[in-house]
Structure formats: structure tokens, C-alpha cells
Amino acid sequence: MSSTVEPRTGGGVNMTRLLMSFGPLIFLAALVIIFTVMKPSFIDPINIFNIMRQISITGLIALGMTFVILTAGIDLSVGSLLALCGMVAAVVAKGGAANTLSLSAAGGTGYGWFAALLAAVIVGALAGFIQGLAITRLRVPPFVVTLGGLTIFRGLTLTISSGGPISGFDPSMRWFGNGLVGPVPVPVIIFAIAAVLCHIVLRYTRYGRAVYAVGGNAEAARLSGLRVDRILISVYVIVGFFAGLAAFVLSARLNSSEAVAGIGYELTVISAVVIGGTSLFGGIGSVGGTVVGAALIGVLQNGLQFNNVSSYTQSIVIGLILILAVAFDRWLKSRVRR
Amino acid sequence: MSLAQAAAAPADDVLLAVQGVTKHFSGVTALDDVSLDVRRGEILGLLGENGAGKSTLLKILSGVQGPSSGRIVFDGAEFSPADPQDAKRLGIVTIYQELSLIPTLTVAENVFIGRAPVGPLGLVNWRRMVEDSRQIISRVGLDIDPRTPVSALSVAEQQLVEIARALSLESRLIIMDEPTSALTETEVQRLLSIMDLLRKDGVAIMFVTHRLEEASAICDRMTVLRDGRLAGHLERDGGPIQIPRIIEKMVGRAASELYARPTEREIAGGVRLSVRGLRTVRDPEAPHAIVLEGVDLDLKAGEILGVAGLVGSGRTELARAIFGADRIAAGTITLEGKPIAPASPADAIALGIGLVPEDRKHQAIFAALGILTNFSVAALGRFSNGLGFMAERRERDALSEYKKMLSIRMASAEQAMEGLSGGNQQKVVLARWLARDPKVLIVDEPTRGVDVGAKAEVHQILVQLAQRGIAILMISSELPEVLAVSDRIVTMRRGRITGEMPAVEATEEKLMELMALDRRQGRAQ
Structure with a gap:
């Protein structure tokens, strides 16, 4: 019978497969080492937790985005949706849409942090559900539907808030943004769980x-x-849910919900997922990769800042890394295919 | 299949000579010391199982890769193209199964792509382009408006456009890679007669095919590859090259060992699946699809019912209708006495029906995913607990059980599906359905793209499954396969059932007549 040798099962390929799973991780480790050598205080626990807190907001959304991109979809609306959910959470937490610039909680009129959290994730999930329906029933590509969502949700946010921020929450709500459990910031714990x-x-x-x-x-x-x-609808519900959760944590942290929050987040989020090795064509990728991808962006931003690199240059470097990461991925795959 | 044969070209008129070509890929020898030649004005058949080295040879000749060693002489000069463009420029054009036309552009634009005739201002001279294209495509017998977008053409017409373009580029050798696999019988005949015309014009053609009947009908000579080596050359002597001779060269043993003759099996089971008056409607999104009309069918438990039909006979549509993938306009389907109306594949599967689709790559496998996921995807319920968690131990055990039972050759459960050969992929797809223990299994072209050796294995598996009581509906365009595996055979043509007989009474001639009644009339014109 056809006992032909399968040419793709050699040891060299396993090495490549290994690289494919751990490539971003190796890259991350290298960056940490480089930044530490440049400035040893980089590795201080305080800074590390700082980085982790920085990435936890976009990281949360990136978790949901991983589901979406695994189905070969995309969600461009997450930044706007984050603002919308944050605004809804603020309205619920404050008991109304009255704009206030005072950062103290107006005692006793709101519905509490739990209602605010619930409102944020429900609005997020619902928005995802509607976009999912449009994608599957109307057969409009995800790119277009969520591009529409991007402007719709921003418009809704501005309508609710009349353009301004809503600020000043209960300490119980702010704990989710600023609190610590031992040395660990609460957003980091939420992200990790x-x-x-x-x-x-x-x-x-x-x-x-x-x-x-x-x-x-x-x-x-x-x-x-x-x-x-x-299944397609469900992944948009999931990413919407995480946008809501991230919105709640961000509002709690800033003690304010801004109508202009989250602008450009979709790009950071998608970058994290893609750097983490998830294929934009679907079917390949993992949560672990996304976490590493998010950490990579966080470490880069922080490390460059640490070394007084301007934020303009940071953007350039992160963009280059994104392209390099995907090129590397492609190259590895072309080696496996051959 | 009997086309008028051109007089054999003189043997000294060699256009292309491949001499001792070897190609290694990371330790694997894909081609080992292969030599062949193509002469002006002849059609050389290149045959061999999957993995025999045909595609590697094509890649070398079309300039995609260079050989590791060996020598190629084309038209008296050393042939070592830098890239596919270079190979084309030197006069060798390869026409692949996946056509390289741009569907949104017109026929004329495609013919003149990259070399549109321009006027004095450097603007495209559209009128000349259309007129010239009309002439170019008439050479392959195409009489269509060159301003038609390519997407509006049938696959056969697109192929002819590609051939015409190749001719207009003054190609002296046209390599055709499986050109007939997507064509209907009439279209095949048309293509073969055009090939015959080109041969008379002195064009050399290398015809790469799996279809032995066609190769036998048209080729002057054949070169057969096996396991990357030259298995031999075959030459016409008087009549066409006989198919058993080709098979013997391809597999290295006599054809009679491959297909067992059908034996009458005792089918104990009662009718399991019954179809009455099945009719489908034309889908506005797929206007070329075949519409079923008044199809009646009975499938017994433990029986293999072969459905023989040419491409476009409605056999695949029949499978999809029963499986809930296409909408049914009228008629009833009864499973174990109960009427069913599956509105989706998920419904049909829940009822106990499985489908091994015809187009494995696009409809059955998850190429980049692991074998384990490919195996369990239809039976996730069986391999998970009430909370929705996968019971991976159970899943792996089941896979290794089927691996043994179907002798699937694989490295590990995590290996990507695309790394398996066609035959092993097909076995994984079969295992996918076995894991559900289906009542009815529909297999559409079960051995398409499967090596000759693995074919026999797949056939044995189907017979074993039937013996376990599964009712199998096997759709195939390969008559020897239908004859060897089925217990009973129905034929289809133009969306209708045209005949039914026990396999022991069937012959290829009888079936062919029922499948293609109007074929003779078509040829008589």
C-alpha cells in the first residue's frame, strides 16, 4: 500500500512548531532583558505591576478579540463601545446623566458599582449581539459592520453625555481601578482571571x-x-462583554467616564492579538499568545518611556514590531507548509 | 472516446528533453533521475498517482523551482528559467487546475494582460484589443464576445481562453495540469478535439491527468511516474494505449488486483432511507446548479447504493438535499419509517445522517487544524461532558482506535491535517462520521484525490461499514469504483434517476448509456 513517507513530520519541523508557539514569548523576554540592562530599575516590581496595570484594559478587550479573530472576523468598534459602556456605567453609578466635573461622589443618588458593572457588560454584550446579527443575517462583512459600529457607538456616547465627561464615583467602585490586593493592582487580577x-x-x-x-x-x-x-454571533457578544468590563475598570480607575475614551483602542487590541500569533485568517491562535502580545506592547511602551523615547517614536516602533511579528509568523508557516 | 489520431510525430523532432532530473526537499527525494521528452506536434501524457512526482516536475518545467541535478533542454538550448515569467517567455506555458485568469476583467483584457495594444498617446487601443482577442480565441473554437467578463464564463470556456492566450504568446509547449477535472462530458470532448487540432498545428502538449480514459483516447505517448521515479514510457501501436497497461505501470501491479468484482451480498436490513418525488428549486445565487426532478430512492440498512452520474447530473445535489444543505421544493424523505425534513446539516446529523463531501479541501477538512479537532468536530457532544468540557482522554482513545481500524498513517493527534496525504485525510473524515455511528452515510466521490493504493483501502472500509449495518449512499463518477463497491446502482442524468440495477448485473457500458444517453446524439452532429 502507499507507505509513502510524510515529509512534514521531521524533527526540524517540530522545532519550527515550537518556535511558532513561543516566538512572541522569546521576543518578550529579550525585550525585558534589554530594557533591564539599559536601566536596571525597569525590572522593579513597582514598574512591572505598573506595566501590567497599563495593559489590563486593552488586554481584557484583546481576550474577546481573540475569539473574534479566531473565527476570521474582526471588530473595529471596541474603542467606541468601550466609551459607550463606560458612559452607561457612569450614568448608572451616578443615578443620572448630569455632567459634573467634581471628582467626588455625590452621595447616595446612584445605583452602586454592581449595577454599573452589570449595565456596562450588558450594553457591551447587546451591542456585540446586534453586530453579530448584522454580520450573519444581513451578510455584511464584519469589517464593515463594526466600522459602522465604531461611529454609531461614539455618536451614542456623545449623545448620552452631551460631549462631556461624567466623573466622581463611589470609593467602592474606584477600588476596581485603583485598589490593591497585597501588591497586585485589582485590574491586573481581573485581567488574569x-x-x-x-x-x-x-x-x-x-x-x-x-x-x-x-x-x-x-x-x-x-x-x-x-x-x-x-457561533459567529457569540464571539461578537464575548468581545462586547469584555469591552463593557474594560470600560467599567477604566472608568473606575480614572474616576471618570470620558466621551472620547478608547479612541484608537481597536488598533492596540488587534495588534496585541496579531502579535500574539493569532492568524487574521482564522483557526490559529491562543489566549496565551494574546496575553504575551499585550505584554509585548506594554513592555515596549513602558520601556521606551523609561528611556525617554518620545511617544511619537514609540508609535513608530510599535508599528514596526507589528509588521515584523506577522512577517515572522508568515515565514514560519511557509516553512511548515513546504 | 475515440478521437481521430494524428499521425505520430517523427521521433527526432524533440522539443523538450528532460534528462536525469532529480529534486530533493529537506531530505525527501521528490524526483529521482527522471527523463522524458516531448516532441513537436504530439500530446504526451504524464501520469502517476498523487505523490508520484508529477507536480514537482511541473514546478520545475514552469520555472517555480530548479532541479537539484539533471539537465533540461528546450528547443535545442539549455532550459533554466529564473522564474515562471521567464519560463513563459522561453515558450513553456503551464495551465493549472486553478485558472490564472482575473475574473473581474473581460476576456480581451485577460488575453492581453500586461501587453495591451496602445495608441500614440500610450492609451489602450480598446478596439484593436477586442478585435485581436476575437481572433485569438477563435483559434480554440470560442465564439464569445471578448468584452464578456471572465466570471460569466463556464470553467471550460475559461480554460479555452487560457489556452488561447498561451497560443497568442507563441508558446511552443503547453502543459495542462488536470484540465478536465472540472468539465462536463461534452466539454471534455470539446477540449480533447481542440487539443487534437493544436497537435495538427505542430503545438506540443503535455497532458497531466488522472483520467485514464481521456489519456488513452488522446495521447500519442505516455510517461508514467511512480514514487518520484520513472515507471516507464508507453507508446501507441496501432490503437490507443490500453488502460490496464497504464494502471499496471502506475501501481506496479496488474489492474485486476485493484478492483475486486462485486459479489452478491445478502442484505438483511429493511429500507432505512427512502426518498419520494424529491424536487429542488433553482437557487438565484447559483443559477448553474442542477435541479432535481422527481427523484425516488430506497436505501437499505447494510447496503451500499452506488449513484453513478457525470458531473452535472445532480448526484451531488441529491446528497446535499438529503443532508439538509440545500432547500427542498417538494417530495418526502423518510428515515426508518418516519418522515424527516432536515433544514440544515446540523438537523440531518442529529437524525443520524453523515456526509463525506466531494470537495475535501473546501468542504470537509480544517487544513491548518490538528487531526484531533478534524476528527471530533461532528461528535463534540459525544466527547464532552454535560458542562461542555472536552473529554480529551476519551477523544484521543477513540481517535487511536479509528487510526488502527482504518490504518490512518499520521504522526500525532496534533499534526496539522494538511500534512496528511489525500487518502489519510479521507480516512480521518470517515472516522469523523464513524464516531457518530450514523444510520446513513453519504459519501460523495470518496476516492477523489486519493492514491490508487489508498483507494482500495477506502473501498474496503466502505464495505466494512455496510457490514456493520450502516446504509451507504456512494456517489461516484468513476465507474470501476461504482461497480466494485456497490451492491446496487442507480444512474442519474440531468437531475433525474435514469436507471437502477444490482451491481452484479451492471457493466460500464450499461451504466454509461444510462448516464449519458444524449452523448451519442451530441457526437453525431
Whole structure:
């Protein structure tokens, strides 16, 4: 019978596969070492926690974005959605849309942090659901639907807030942004828990398998009995939920919800996911990669700042890294295919 | 298939000579000391199983890769193209299965792509371009408006446009890679007669194909590859090269060992799936699709019912309708006595129906994902607990069980599906359905793109499954396969069932007649 040798099972390929899984991680470690050598105080726990807190907001959204990109979709609306959810959370927390520039909580009129959190994630999930419906039922590409969402949600936010910020929350709510558990900032804990949960869902559940399958080949998934449309809608609900959660944490941290919050976040978020090795064509990627990708961006930003590199130059470097990371990924894959 | 044969070209008129070409890829020898030649005005068949080295040879000849060693002489000069563009310029054009026309552009624009005739101001002279294109495509018997966008043409017409373009580039050798795989019978005949015309014009053609009947009908000579080596050359003597001779060269053993003749099996089971008066409607999104009309069918438990039909007979549409993938306009489907109306594949699967689709790459496999995911995707319920967590141990055990049962050759459960050969991929897809223990399994072209050796294995697997009581509907355009594997055979043509008989009574001739009744009339014109 055809006992032909499968040419792709050699040891060299396994090495490549290994690189594919750990490439971004190696890159991250190298950056940390370089920055530490340049300025040893970089590695101080205070700075490290600082970096982790910085990345936790976009990191949360990036977790949701990982689901979306795994299905070969994209969500450009997350920055605007973050602003909308933050504004809704603020309205609920303050008991009204009255703009205030005072940073102290006006005692007793609001509905408390839990209602604010709930409102933020429900609005986020609902927005994702509606976008998912538009993508699957109207057959409009995700890029277009969420590009529309990007302006719609920003407009809604400005309408609710009349353009201004809503500030001054309860200390109980602010704890979610500024609190510490031991030395660890609360946003970092929220991000870590969320990342672990997402990892478990994608790696160990039936739903996770379905997400990969839909991204790998939607037609084959459909002919294998998966309800492809439902899965597609669900990933937009998930990313919307995380945009809501991130909005809540950001508002708590800034003690204010800004109508202009989150502008450009979609690009940071997508960069984190893509640098982390998730393929824009779907089916390939992991939560671990996204966490590393988010950390890479955070370390770069912080490290460059630490060394007094201007924010203009930072943008240039991060853009270059993004392109390099994807080029590296492509190159690895072309080696595996051959 | 009997085309008028041109007189054999004189043997000394060699256009292309491949001499001892070897190609290594990271330790694997894909081609080992292969020699062949193509003469002016002849059609050389290049045959071999998948993995025999055909594609590697094509890549070398079309300038995609260079050989590791060996020598190629084209038209008296050393041939070592820097890239595909260079190969084209030197006079060798390769036409691949995936056509390289740009669908949004017109026929004329495609023919003149990169070399549009320009006027004095450097602007495109559209009138001349259209007129010249009209002439160019008439050479391959195409009579269409050159201003038609390519996307509006059938696959066959697109192919002819590509051939015409190649001719207009003054190509002296046209390599055709599986040109007939997507064509209907009439279109195949048309293509073959055009190839015949070109041969008479002195054009050399290398015809790479799996379809032995076509190769036998048209080729002057054949070169057969096996496992990267030259298995031999075949030459016409008097009549066409006989198919059993080709198969013997391809597989290294006699064809009679490959296909067992059908034996009458005792089918104990009652009718499991029954279709009555099935009709489908024309989908505005797919206006070329075949519409089923009044299809009746009974499938018994433990039986393999072969559906023989040419491309465009409605056989695939039948499978998709039963599977809930296409909408049904009228008719009833009964499963184990109960009427069913699956509105989606998910419904059909829940009812116990499985489908191994025809187009493995696009419809069945998740190429970049691991074998494990590919295997369990249709049975996620079976391999997960009530909370939705995967029971990976159980999943892996099941996979290794099927690996043994179907002798799937793979490195690990995590190996990417695209790393497997076609035959092993197909076995994984079969295992996917076995994991669900289906009542009815529909297999559409089960051995397409599968090596001759693995074909026999897939056939054995199908018979074993039937013996376990699964009702199997096997759709195939390969008559030897239908004859060897089926218990009973129905034929289809133009969306209707045209005949039914037990496999032991069937012959290729009988089936062909029922599948293609109007073929004779078509040829008589």
C-alpha cells in the first residue's frame, strides 16, 4: 500500500512548531532583558505591576478579540463601545446623566458599582449581539459592520453625555481601578482571571473547539453540523462583554467616564492579538499568545518611556514590531507548509 | 472516446528533453533521475498517482523551482528559467487546475494582460484589443464576445481562453495540469478535439491527468511516474494505449488486483432511507446548479447504493438535499419509517445522517487544524461532558482506535491535517462520521484525490461499514469504483434517476448509456 513517507513530520519541523508557539514569548523576554540592562530599575516590581496595570484594559478587550479573530472576523468598534459602556456605567453609578466635573461622589443618588458593572457588560454584550446579527443575517462583512459600529457607538456616547465627561464615583467602585490586593493592582487580577477563563474555554471546551473549527473552515464546520451563525454571533457578544468590563475598570480607575475614551483602542487590541500569533485568517491562535502580545506592547511602551523615547517614536516602533511579528509568523508557516 | 489520431510525430523532432532530473526537499527525494521528452506536434501524457512526482516536475518545467541535478533542454538550448515569467517567455506555458485568469476583467483584457495594444498617446487601443482577442480565441473554437467578463464564463470556456492566450504568446509547449477535472462530458470532448487540432498545428502538449480514459483516447505517448521515479514510457501501436497497461505501470501491479468484482451480498436490513418525488428549486445565487426532478430512492440498512452520474447530473445535489444543505421544493424523505425534513446539516446529523463531501479541501477538512479537532468536530457532544468540557482522554482513545481500524498513517493527534496525504485525510473524515455511528452515510466521490493504493483501502472500509449495518449512499463518477463497491446502482442524468440495477448485473457500458444517453446524439452532429 502507499507507505509513502510524510515529509512534514521531521524533527526540524517540530522545532519550527515550537518556535511558532513561543516566538512572541522569546521576543518578550529579550525585550525585558534589554530594557533591564539599559536601566536596571525597569525590572522593579513597582514598574512591572505598573506595566501590567497599563495593559489590563486593552488586554481584557484583546481576550474577546481573540475569539473574534479566531473565527476570521474582526471588530473595529471596541474603542467606541468601550466609551459607550463606560458612559452607561457612569450614568448608572451616578443615578443620572448630569455632567459634573467634581471628582467626588455625590452621595447616595446612584445605583452602586454592581449595577454599573452589570449595565456596562450588558450594553457591551447587546451591542456585540446586534453586530453579530448584522454580520450573519444581513451578510455584511464584519469589517464593515463594526466600522459602522465604531461611529454609531461614539455618536451614542456623545449623545448620552452631551460631549462631556461624567466623573466622581463611589470609593467602592474606584477600588476596581485603583485598589490593591497585597501588591497586585485589582485590574491586573481581573485581567488574569479573565485570561485564565478564556484560555480554559478555548482550549478545553466544546465551544472552544467549535470556534477554531468555524475559523478554520466555515463551510466544513457547517457540513459537520456546527451552527456556524450562532457561533459567529457569540464571539461578537464575548468581545462586547469584555469591552463593557474594560470600560467599567477604566472608568473606575480614572474616576471618570470620558466621551472620547478608547479612541484608537481597536488598533492596540488587534495588534496585541496579531502579535500574539493569532492568524487574521482564522483557526490559529491562543489566549496565551494574546496575553504575551499585550505584554509585548506594554513592555515596549513602558520601556521606551523609561528611556525617554518620545511617544511619537514609540508609535513608530510599535508599528514596526507589528509588521515584523506577522512577517515572522508568515515565514514560519511557509516553512511548515513546504 | 475515440478521437481521430494524428499521425505520430517523427521521433527526432524533440522539443523538450528532460534528462536525469532529480529534486530533493529537506531530505525527501521528490524526483529521482527522471527523463522524458516531448516532441513537436504530439500530446504526451504524464501520469502517476498523487505523490508520484508529477507536480514537482511541473514546478520545475514552469520555472517555480530548479532541479537539484539533471539537465533540461528546450528547443535545442539549455532550459533554466529564473522564474515562471521567464519560463513563459522561453515558450513553456503551464495551465493549472486553478485558472490564472482575473475574473473581474473581460476576456480581451485577460488575453492581453500586461501587453495591451496602445495608441500614440500610450492609451489602450480598446478596439484593436477586442478585435485581436476575437481572433485569438477563435483559434480554440470560442465564439464569445471578448468584452464578456471572465466570471460569466463556464470553467471550460475559461480554460479555452487560457489556452488561447498561451497560443497568442507563441508558446511552443503547453502543459495542462488536470484540465478536465472540472468539465462536463461534452466539454471534455470539446477540449480533447481542440487539443487534437493544436497537435495538427505542430503545438506540443503535455497532458497531466488522472483520467485514464481521456489519456488513452488522446495521447500519442505516455510517461508514467511512480514514487518520484520513472515507471516507464508507453507508446501507441496501432490503437490507443490500453488502460490496464497504464494502471499496471502506475501501481506496479496488474489492474485486476485493484478492483475486486462485486459479489452478491445478502442484505438483511429493511429500507432505512427512502426518498419520494424529491424536487429542488433553482437557487438565484447559483443559477448553474442542477435541479432535481422527481427523484425516488430506497436505501437499505447494510447496503451500499452506488449513484453513478457525470458531473452535472445532480448526484451531488441529491446528497446535499438529503443532508439538509440545500432547500427542498417538494417530495418526502423518510428515515426508518418516519418522515424527516432536515433544514440544515446540523438537523440531518442529529437524525443520524453523515456526509463525506466531494470537495475535501473546501468542504470537509480544517487544513491548518490538528487531526484531533478534524476528527471530533461532528461528535463534540459525544466527547464532552454535560458542562461542555472536552473529554480529551476519551477523544484521543477513540481517535487511536479509528487510526488502527482504518490504518490512518499520521504522526500525532496534533499534526496539522494538511500534512496528511489525500487518502489519510479521507480516512480521518470517515472516522469523523464513524464516531457518530450514523444510520446513513453519504459519501460523495470518496476516492477523489486519493492514491490508487489508498483507494482500495477506502473501498474496503466502505464495505466494512455496510457490514456493520450502516446504509451507504456512494456517489461516484468513476465507474470501476461504482461497480466494485456497490451492491446496487442507480444512474442519474440531468437531475433525474435514469436507471437502477444490482451491481452484479451492471457493466460500464450499461451504466454509461444510462448516464449519458444524449452523448451519442451530441457526437453525431
